[in-house]
Amino acid sequence: MGTKRVAIIGAGVSGLTSIKACLEEGLQPVCFEQHDDLGGVWLYSDDVRPNQGASMYRSLITNSSKEMMSFSDFPFPKDTPPYLPYHRVFTYLQDYAEHFDLKKYIRFGTQASRVQKTEDFEQSGRWEVRTVQTGRDDVRETEIFDAVMVCNGVFARPYVPDVPGMSDFAGVTMHSQQYRTNEQFTGKKVVVVGAGNSAGDAAAEIAQVASQVYLSTQDGAWVLPRLAQAGVPRDMMLRRVLMNMPEFVVNRIIKGEANTRLNHVNYGLACPAEPLKHSVMANDEIGYSLATGQVLAKPQLARFT
Numbered sequence: 001m002g003t004k005r006v007a008i009i010g011a012g013v014s015g016l017t018s019i020k021a022c023l024e025e026g027l028q029p030v031c032f033e034q035h036d037d038l039g040g041v042w043l044y045s046d047d048v049r050p051n052q053g054a055s056m057y058r059s060l061i062t063n064s065s066k067e068m069m070s071f072s073d074f075p076f077p078k079d080t081p082p083y084l085p086y087h088r089v090f091t092y093l094q095d096y097a098e099h100f101d102l103k104k105y106i107r108f109g110t111q112a113s114r115v116q117k118t119e120d121f122e123q124s125g126r127w128e129v130r131t132v133q134t135g136r137d138d139v140r141e142t143e144i145f146d147a148v149m150v151c152n153g154v155f156a157r158p159y160v161p162d163v164p165g166m167s168d169f170a171g172v173t174m175h176s177q178q179y180r181t182n183e184q185f186t187g188k189k190v191v192v193v194g195a196g197n198s199a200g201d202a203a204a205e206i207a208q209v210a211s212q213v214y215l216s217t218q219d220g221a222w223v224l225p226r227l228a229q230a231g232v233p234r235d236m237m238l239r240r241v242l243m244n245m246p247e248f249v250v251n252r253i254i255k256g257e258a259n260t261r262l263n264h265v266n267y268g269l270a271c272p273a274e275p276l277k278h279s280v281m282a283n284d285e286i287g288y289s290l291a292t293g294q295v296l297a298k299p300q301l302a303r304f305t
Contacts, residue, residue: 003028004146007129009112012040014151016093017071019102022149030145034111034134038097040153042090048178050134051111053156057179059205060086063197063226063282065233074099082233083226109134115148161193165304182206190214193301195221195271196279204285207294215286218300220271222258222280223287234282251275262287268297 004027008018011033022029034051037043044056062069062084066076069089074096080088097103114130121127127148133139158175166173172184176198182205190210192203195217207213228234234257242250254275264270267290271278289295 005030005144007032007112007115007127007143007145007148008151009115009149010040010151010153011038011106011108012042012151012153013093014153015040015106015149016097016102018149018151019105020100023100023105027147029105030143031106032110032112032129032131033106033108036108036134038103038106038108039090039093041155042086042093044086044090046180052177053153054158055177056086057176057198057201057205058181060201062086062089063235065226065235067233067236068239071096107131113140115150118144161301163301163304169304176202182209185210187211191216191298191301193217195219195281197282200281200283200286203295204283204289207289210294213289213295214298215290215295216298216301217269219273219278220264220269222254222271222275222278223262223264223269223283224254224258224280225261225284225287226282227284228257247274247276254280262290267291 006018006022006027006029008015008022008029008031011019011031015031015033016038019029019031035043035049041054041056044058048055065082066080066084067082070076070092076092084092110131111134112129113132116128118124118126118128125146127145128142129145129148130140130142132141158177160175176194179198179202185206186209188210189212190206191214192199192206193216199215199217200221200223203213203215224234226234228237238250238254242253245253251274258264258275262269267287269290286295290297
């Protein structure tokens with residue numbers, strides 16, 4: 001029996017580690033990456049690329065510390081700061097791929113267009129993978145693999161809520177996937193919808209140039225700065241110090257930490273859900289923006305007028 005072939009879709013973080021894991025198990029990986037470089041979400045471009053999933057804005061700083069996001073067998077250099085701009089993460093992934101010699105297993109500019117079971121799947125367990133060269137619909141290929149690893153990320157498609165009146169709105173509407181800088185919002189009134197990290201980052205940055213920013217959330221948000229006591233990365237503290245505590249204790253500690261920095265009721269961010277049952281916004285600027293009135297918290301967006 002020959003070496004089993006594994007198709008890996010996407011050469012981002014998950015794709016790269018999947019290539020390495022396959023090699024360690026004696027498998028033959030073939031990674032299909034539709035873009036011209038590795039990195040996935042960390043591959044920045046000024047414009048949204050065709051078929052692109054989640055993407056970076058120019059000012060993005062990681063909300064996970066290097067201690068929590070590094071590979072165990074390839075740590076960041078010791079002089080790396082706890083939180084990184086996107087381009088340093090991209091460089092880290094490039095170094096990781098070079099160190100473990102992973103690039104030769106990646107077919108760049110190749111998109112997996114269809115994955116289906118082979119006709120003899122019940123006996124062989126194999127998969128048929130159809131690919132097309134990016135931008136070249138006439139260049140297609142079909143190959144058979146013993147396994148398929150889908151590594152295109154959990155945010156491969158942007159979600160835009162269906163808000164009444166949005167199709168008739170005369171102003172600019174965009175998903176955070178399309179956001180790069182705040183320049184186009186200078187002097188304008190802007191509504192940012194959402195309670196995640198992207199919403200907090202965009203609201204705080206746009207508030208620097210807009211006449212007014214409104215942050216609309218469905219059920220509030222829990223906001224925590226990146227650093228805890230003594231400048232320790234907060235995610236490292238929460239995950240390593242509190243991981244063995246009961247859930248209700250962890251929730252109480254997170255709520256106490258969040259409200260110590262920013263009274264969520266006073267600033268319109270009161271969240272009925274417990275922190276561990278709701279997304280937590282890691283943000284160091286949104287509190288100041290709320291305190292100065294540059295950003296005003298509002299309830300869920302009901303309709304466009």
